[in-house]
Amino acid sequence: MSPNLTLVLVSGVLVATGVALLLERTLTRVLVGIVLLGNGINVLFLVAGGRPGGAPILGVTRAEDMSDPLPQAMVLTAIVITLGMVAFILALAYRSWQLDGHDEVQDDVEDRRIVRRAELDETSASYDDDAREAP
Template identity: 55%
Template structure:
């Protein structure tokens, strides 16, 4: 990488990491969600390291010229992302374990309340369609 630009291989690697991670997060199995979260976390870390640019000298004042210093912010953000990914994956693993103990599987089920709201919305949209058809028929008679 020269001049702060990102090369094609790293861009494709980031794209693959993010797409595979988000695909796994959208699955119903909690283990796949955990793996997807970890993969997205790795993609975020790689992105932050690439955003930091090429390696430089340590950012010590009066030690090196400012132009040669490396930016410490992406490294600090990558460390923060590692901690967040670890905490989230630990929490999701605990949920998956608890789900397998209580239910015998780790599949995420639909919420009963979500189904009720979806059926209500479908009924309301069907009623609106019926009302609009009745209005159209009445206008055609006039």
């Protein structure tokens, strides 16, 4: 079996653009990235299904002309799951916009604290004061 080159290319482009968007800081772009990535992988499942064929229904298509139904069933499941996740991320992005007026992903609390300390040239909170006084 030789895979369908068009599908492989489509899948590759979708995954590549998806990853590029995933690296952005804005949650909405991350969301679009996840959608593209998910669809790229769904196309990959179609490649995995092997040669194309008729609908796998007994009495409609002859058994040797049928396409493999299993990857399509898995894609269907994956689509439903991605849909749910997309809805959740949309809600998250909206909530973030409600709270802060933007949906950029902030740095970790600790990271920001360390940056601030570095700017002020302070010592860490876990630094032992007594040790400094020792000769």
